[in-house]
Amino acid sequence: MRNQPWPKQQQRKQQQGFTLIELIVALVIVATLAVVAAPRFLNFSNNAFEASIKGVEAALASSLSFADAKIAIDNADTSIDYQGQTISLTGGMPAASAGTLRALLNIEVPPSWTRNWQTVPCSEPEFCILGNMFPGKNGYVAVPDYPLTQNGGQDRASYIWPRGYVLKSNGCYAFYINEATKGVYYSGSIVEGC
Numbered sequence: 001m002r003n004q005p006w007p008k009q010q011q012r013k014q015q016q017g018f019t020l021i022e023l024i025v026a027l028v029i030v031a032t033l034a035v036v037a038a039p040r041f042l043n044f045s046n047n048a049f050e051a052s053i054k055g056v057e058a059a060l061a062s063s064l065s066f067a068d069a070k071i072a073i074d075n076a077d078t079s080i081d082y083q084g085q086t087i088s089l090t091g092g093m094p095a096a097s098a099g100t101l102r103a104l105l106n107i108e109v110p111p112s113w114t115r116n117w118q119t120v121p122c123s124e125p126e127f128c129i130l131g132n133m134f135p136g137k138n139g140y141v142a143v144p145d146y147p148l149t150q151n152g153g154q155d156r157a158s159y160i161w162p163r164g165y166v167l168k169s170n171g172c173y174a175f176y177i178n179e180a181t182k183g184v185y186y187s188g189s190i191v192e193g194c
Contacts, residue, residue: 067080133159
């Protein structure tokens with residue numbers, strides 16, 4: 001009786017590689033997936049910045065609630081002690097300064113700072129902070145839906161924006177506005193430019 005290895009060898013030979021048609025079909029499938037999925041994956045970094053700013057917005061709102069309670073408990077007019085840091089008050093509310101944002105959000109003072117926030121992207125480890133801004137002051141950024149009137153700087157705004165962004169042109173920032181003339185403050189975020 002004769003051993004017949006030939007069909008097994010032929011079968012093995014057929015399973016060793018792909019045909020040209022199989023390769024083309026695989027490439028078409030991968031290309032289609034890339035075209036469909038790539039925009040979603042490429043948008044993740046923008047979504048991450050937006051989520052980061054929304055997180056800052058939520059943390060700021062929470063901290064402002066605690067500061068409001070501290071102001072009421074202490075019956076404070078000029079300042080409060082907030083977690084070991086002094087926060088100045090304007091109109092009975094936290095002042096709209098960079099120092100206030102740093103204290104409320106427990107962010108360290110950056111080692112360097114540029115006054116060219118309108119043209120130079122933020123280069124701090126996570127965020128840049130700017131405070132005490134008002135209409136008429138060089139570099140003031142009007143917050144949509146919360147315009148301040150030019151009243152000699154009594155009402156002020158402060159901003160916090162992520163690394164890699166420019167404050168004015170990108171529109172990716174959290175804000176705090178102290179409208180002392182009306183006795184109200186606002187906090188929120190603008191994320192259309194993230």
